[in-house]
Amino acid sequence: MIYWAGLMFISFCWKMLVTVCPRVATQTSTLGDKIRKHLTLPALFNGEHTAPFSVFGFDYALMPSRGEGLVLMGFFIINFVCLFVDYNLDNNNVYWPDRKDIQLMRYMADRTGIMAFVQTPFLILFGGRNNFLIWLTGWSFQSFMLYHRWIARVMYVNAVLHSVGYTAYGLVFGKETFDSYWGDNYWRWGAVATVIGGLIMLQAAYMFRHRWYEIFLIIHIAFVAVYIVGLWYHCVTLGWMEYVYASIAVWAFDRLVRLIRIFAVGFNVVADVRVIGDIMQLEVRPGFFKPAAKPGQYYYIYVAKLKFWENHPFSLVEVRDGKYVFVAKPMDGMTNKLWNYLESQPQRSAEMRVGLEGPYGEKFLVEPFDTVLLIAGGIGISAMVNYAKTLAAKKREGQHIILYWIMRSDNSLEALKRPMAELKESGLIELHIHVTSSNEVEKIQLEPQTSDSEKNSFDSTPALLSVNYVKPDIEEVIRQVIADANGSVAVAVCGSESLNDASRRATAANVDQAKKRVEYYEEAFAWA
Template sequence: MDLYLPSSVDRVSGHIAFIKACWKFTQTDISLEDVAGISANASEYFVDTRAVNSSTPVFVPLRLHREDVQNRIRDYRAFLGNFDDSQRYGIIINMYWVVMITWFAMCNKLKKTRWNEKIVSRRINFLRANISLPLLFGSHQTPFNMAPWLTTLLPTFGDSLVLLGYFALNVFFLFHNYKITEDNQLFGPNSNTLQTARYLADRAGVLSFAHFPLLVLFAGRNNILIGFSELPYATFMIFHKWTARVMVVHATLHTLAYLWMLWYKGSFAVFIHEWWFVMGVLAIVLGVLILLFAAHYFRVRFYEWFLVSHIVFALLFFISCWEHCVTFGWLDWIACAFAFWITDRLIRIYRLARFGAPRATIEHISDDTFKVSVKRPHNWKPYPGCFVFIHFLHWSIFWQSHPFTIVDSVLEDEQVTIYIKAKDGLTGQIAKLLSHTGQISMRVSLEGPYGNQSPCENYENVILFAGGNGIPGPFYHALHLAEGSRLLPKSKIRLIWIIRSVDSIKWFEPELKRLCRTKIQCDIYITRGFEASMVRANPLLSQFKHHITFHSGRAPSAKILHQEFELCSSSLAIVTCGPGMMCDEIRHVVAKSVEDVDYRVDLFEELQVW
């Protein structure tokens, strides 16, 4: 240090580091004065390292050759600098998402202003038609089938470009700026492969940890970014799944690179009993299992098993990652993720406590649909397009919750109504309880409301598509617009509902009667067992004949939209909520047609699938 550090400040810093090392490894306490004395005494007996036979013991002070010192400093900077680069790249990846979410926020908040109508031009419409609106491989809300057992939900084309930029950053940062040297002082000469493996292992490990905050934040129901960006929760779930996959890829590369190094150096048996090694292996196994059990095919068919495994495996994954690196560092990423997780859980508990656990009336209303009616607190107010996670407080299912759209009851003040289609799992169990009496009373708790309200009031024309049990959201929007005088008198509100049979009208009869008091244009398409002559003969239908137009068959969405595009001369909002195939078809038509109109057209999807 005294020979090669020209600055006295650097020499003192070096002496202090030497003193700390002495204490750490030998518990020897020495002072700066002691170091200065030892250095002065030893300088008289220095022998150059290149003049010493390295195979025999040496009992004299050694003077490191300047070139060797510089090379070692170079290699330490490359080795330790890789950790700094990895940390910096992980921060940049997180910042990429901040920038993208901010861009989405600006675009969505603009839709709530009158300026939105003026953002129309041939170039803008071209970009929207070819980038932001189109489907990716013809599917978004409908599962994309790569094989009978391999299905997934795809992002929109616009969202896929955001993910593509994210993938590109990860690939670039994974391999960028490795400083490999032929005469490396740490790994030995001719160790290029070993150096690359070590740098890759460390880089991949840190980048994997950098995904922890994104992973938890995107999955949280109370994700602050949802309100900020006004993106649907389903979009964040797509981002959550892809960041999880990239995280596990990084972790797998980290694991494979280290295993190869241990095999190459013959030290596998030495480290296999180390706690950090065991926890690292456990973490990667859990990460892979989480991805496998979260596959769309498994999640849809065995949702309850998916939910339990996801929670248990994720908790064990967090713990094993913490234990793996507790002596190495980078725990700040896990601590940040845990802060997001605990905040989300506390807010969820608060939301449940705020709603309470009132007794609800649950009644069977058609072959596969039942209705939940429950009183809400006075200061707990839903809004069009919102959804809640409902907990049925029965001993066998109280811990489960599922999302459903809700509406304020048209029959009773401060009461909310939820229409639920019975499937397997939770809703199937409720249907079984109803099979004996047709109506039961049970305490429930609603967590929410969640979701962003589509800004339909800022458009001159609104057309709402609903399919089956997806009617509550579009109906709530239509009623809110019509009765709240939110639009100009010349504006048009049209509600289109596609149902399988006349029975669906029976369970939604009170809401339809309320709709008839407004000027909303309503069309109902009945796909099975309906003919036009039934409108006069069936009392259920005849009461609506002056207000609602009934059609037989499936709604021709493309034809309806093209007619609306021709008739409209000012801004148009299109809202969809229903089967995924219907929503995807409408998105496809809008994307194909937006270049042909000279006014603003926006699509709002309120179907929540993940």
């Protein structure tokens, strides 16, 4: 606990410092560059961070960045050391004289039990949406989810050692004594918790949670509830209940804040939803509380008509005429159902009742940098538009803002034509739009939409957007931008697994090539 609290305190101080004095975030040193280039920024092993680690075509896990890997290593070392040190075994022991083996078995079993137990509140807090540590530290939800998974694994190893230790300890005194333990509630519920913990480990494996996220989530919540009940009855007569209460409290806090957010911002509100090109646009009229639109924000949207028990995160593109605008790419689950529903509607549009829960998301601190390179892949543009608009509005003399948007098909352009055109017309940012489905190099002009069937709120834009039909070499783009920059550089990316990982690789490789600090920020539309 002290380890996590210490790391968070350092991050909190850094967050406060750069909030008060943002320019500090753009400073660096040769040593700092070396550390970030080799020790913190790159992906842990083979350059894959957003993309899963695969062997023989099977995806196994999401890999941490090296910085996250170091944090985890410290955590493993502390756990490992705590398992082994300082057992006071004594032949004059009052309970088990002259039986150091039994003493060790019992002390190890007790210690691992406590070590497993005390991590439960952190585990639940780190996995929650309303984790107040995100607000304090500025660490991303993705990082907390990664730590959530690793704390769970370490905790489970401790729980298994605890169970094995007590089983061995029971058997030393003979089968009859051991069998008598099963008559005790604390023993039976401990066994339930250990078994259900193992099942949670299995059902939360990457290949399940990524492929069947909603099923994973329902089973996960149900199993964790049984696990907590198991802990409760395991300990109600033994002690340590404060950790069970704390676990339930952080869970209840998360659920309560979710309810407050949805009732204040978007309980059963009206949304105009329509198909535009190959994506869907949702314009939602929020409830009585209308949070200001900030870059990095996303909301959970509930479409009760289609799947009332699900909610999915979508980045806020902009607020226009009091409506919150989102764009959604159809995938295989709820978004696919929404797409099919709209396809069946006249003019491929409908007015629907939705729930809106938010806002969530921490803003990247890109504003103080001299050059800001924003890179969006496909629908990842939804997270980047707000940064581009905010940066353009606050642009400083000499600041260079560049936005690359790379997509497969220019059908995706339709829904975002207006904000993109506004950015282009402002002349404040350098805009590069690439469509990669064709190899032809040409420039096209996108005229404003006139068709009634696809009429949308951006329809009156006199936009002329240049599109390049060549896939850019993003690693080369990043290298060049950093080499050409006059001062500090921030690279912010939101795209496909390969785009994110290539951008991370290129930024890490060139972190020492700028005159000042180069910083990297990443948003991935998947944390499962």
